[in-house]
Amino acid sequence: MANHDNNDNCSLLTGQAYEICESETKDDNPCGLVAKPMRALCEKDHGISPGGGTGGGNSLTDGAADNVQKTAESLLKKINGLVAPKDSWAPKSADSALYEPFLWLGQHLAVAIFVCVVVVCGLTAWQGAPRLRQMGASTGWTLAAVASMATVPGAVMMLNKAVSAAFTAAFNSNESTLFKVIVEDIQNGADTNVPLVRLLLISALVVALIPAGLVFLTRNIGILAFVCMAPLVLASLARGGDTTAVKTWAMRLLGLLFCPFALLLVSPFVTLAHGSLVVDTVLLLAADALMLRMIFHGIPYFGPRIARGARTFVERRTDNRLAHAVVRAGAPDIYERENARRPRRIIDTPGRAAHQDRGVLLAAYGVKQQRRPGRLTTQSAVSEANRDADRRSRVRAAYGLPGQQQRNPAANGQTPATPPPPAHRRRRPTP
Structure with missing residues (x-):
């Protein structure tokens, strides 16, 4: 019997049977020893093309x-x-x-x-x-x-x-x-x-x-x-x-x-x-x-x-x-402006943008437009006030606490002093 140590699966075979086995398994085909009727299903499960090569793309x-x-x-x-x-x-x-x-x-x-x-x-x-x-x-x-x-x-x-x-x-x-x-x-x-x-x-x-x-x-x-x-x-x-x-x-x-x-x-x-x-x-x-x-x-x-x-x-x-x-x-998050130069992250409203371009076009025709007063939109003003409400309250409290007792004596049970009359109502002293 010939020396067939290089192929473990076909080492026990001789003659023509060994040649057939070697030809079926030389490409490392796991379905090489499966009989013909069941070999197609085996190759399909392993993603092998019908010709014996891999990568046929027929698997799930x-x-x-x-x-x-x-x-x-x-x-x-x-x-x-x-x-x-x-x-x-x-x-x-x-x-x-x-x-x-x-x-x-x-x-x-x-x-x-x-x-x-x-x-x-x-x-x-x-x-x-x-x-x-x-x-x-x-x-x-x-x-x-x-x-x-x-x-x-x-x-x-x-x-x-x-x-x-x-x-x-x-x-x-x-x-x-x-x-x-x-x-x-x-x-x-x-x-x-x-x-x-x-x-x-x-x-x-x-x-x-x-x-x-x-x-x-x-x-x-x-x-x-x-x-x-x-x-x-x-x-x-x-x-x-x-x-x-x-x-x-x-x-x-x-x-x-x-x-x-x-x-x-x-x-x-x-x-x-x-x-x-x-x-x-x-x-x-x-x-x-x-x-x-x-x-x-x-x-x-x-x-x-x-x-x-x-x-x-x-x-x-x-x-x-x-x-x-x-x-x-x-x-x-941005704020909309109706008409004014504001800090960054503030954009023009569609109405203001259209008004500006309309003003440029009318100026080319010789017609001047009156500029509207600068202000934020209502929604942007509310959003800005809500965003800075906590900071403003804390700053106001920090400024108001040290002199609160002196400025408001009624809070300590004292009678507030009568304010002096206005300057134009004061009598001038008799010489």
């Missing part, structure tokens, strides 16, 4: 892993599509039924302003060169404003598509981006076989859909409003080239378009998450907070109200401290 565990991976990729695509969609609600061309009335109004308003400037310059032509210079500037700015009005919808559409493509490329291009790292860690992560970690990641992705939906709504509504306002804002250039209102309008619109890139602040920490779904989950929750902060500070007027509404909704319906920390980081 591999099927669940594939389902989790597909679910995570689907949720990531939805989040990406909500945060930076390719299409927006704004009109795509100047002949849109929604944009055409605003374009007609803006063009006629610019022409009317130009006519008024020409009439004024004609009546004051005796002033010479200054009036001729003003009329020439008004002519150039009027032509530029009328030409720019028709290009705003197309320019905004192209810029929105460029932002969407750049955002998608930035978050899915290489291994240093958050979404790409999450997909790779689901496949090859160190804790990828822990069901609780997978469940936590899927839960974080589902929670991330809520702020992503808020971003989608506020961005699209804001872009639509600012695009429709474009003809009215650009018409103010015909008055004499005052670009203050145009700059304010452009900064608001660009803030709406580029606000998804606030999530890139998480990218420097992505390298710490390689191979760990737990770190991926923490970074995803941090991205949720940044998305809320993006709504809070990046989108004017209605952003703060939506962010605080989302925070109140979460705090009233769950006691989870982690969820509370995330929404508080995204929408912190």
Whole structure:
């Protein structure tokens, strides 16, 4: 009998039987000695492909892993599509039924302003060169404003598509981006076989859909409003080239378009998450907070109200401290001001913000607005008073205790002295 010490399972066999046994067990197949009818079931239980190799992906565990991976990729695509969609609600061309009335109004308003400037310059032509210079500037700015009005919808559409493509490329291009790292860690992560970690990641992705939906709504509504306002804002250039209102309008619109890139602040920490779904989950929750902060500070007027509404909704319906920390980081406690310069962490109300921008636009048309007196809103004033009530009472007590007996003799049973009469009622002594 030949020396078969290298194979313990086939050492007792000889001849052709040994060769068959050795061929079945040379790949460390635990089902190599099982007969043909039952070998398929054995290989299926051990995750072995029908050809004899491992990693066929037909086991129950591999099927669940594939389902989790597909679910995570689907949720990531939805989040990406909500945060930076390719299409927006704004009109795509100047002949849109929604944009055409605003374009007609803006063009006629610019022409009317130009006519008024020409009439004024004609009546004051005796002033010479200054009036001729003003009329020439008004002519150039009027032509530029009328030409720019028709290009705003197309320019905004192209810029929105460029932002969407750049955002998608930035978050899915290489291994240093958050979404790409999450997909790779689901496949090859160190804790990828822990069901609780997978469940936590899927839960974080589902929670991330809520702020992503808020971003989608506020961005699209804001872009639509600012695009429709474009003809009215650009018409103010015909008055004499005052670009203050145009700059304010452009900064608001660009803030709406580029606000998804606030999530890139998480990218420097992505390298710490390689191979760990737990770190991926923490970074995803941090991205949720940044998305809320993006709504809070990046989108004017209605952003703060939506962010605080989302925070109140979460705090009233769950006691989870982690969820509370995330929404508080995204929408912190602030006070609203109606009109005044206040310390930090105080924002303008939507009414005040709209009033300020309206004032800038009217100033471009030559209309001055009266400034309202400065004060906090009622809710902010009550919150500030409640926050500082304990400190104020303790400070008042500390200041009042040392001289309380001297200032209030009635508390010690003494009769209070009669105060002296006023100076204007005192009699002057007779000389």
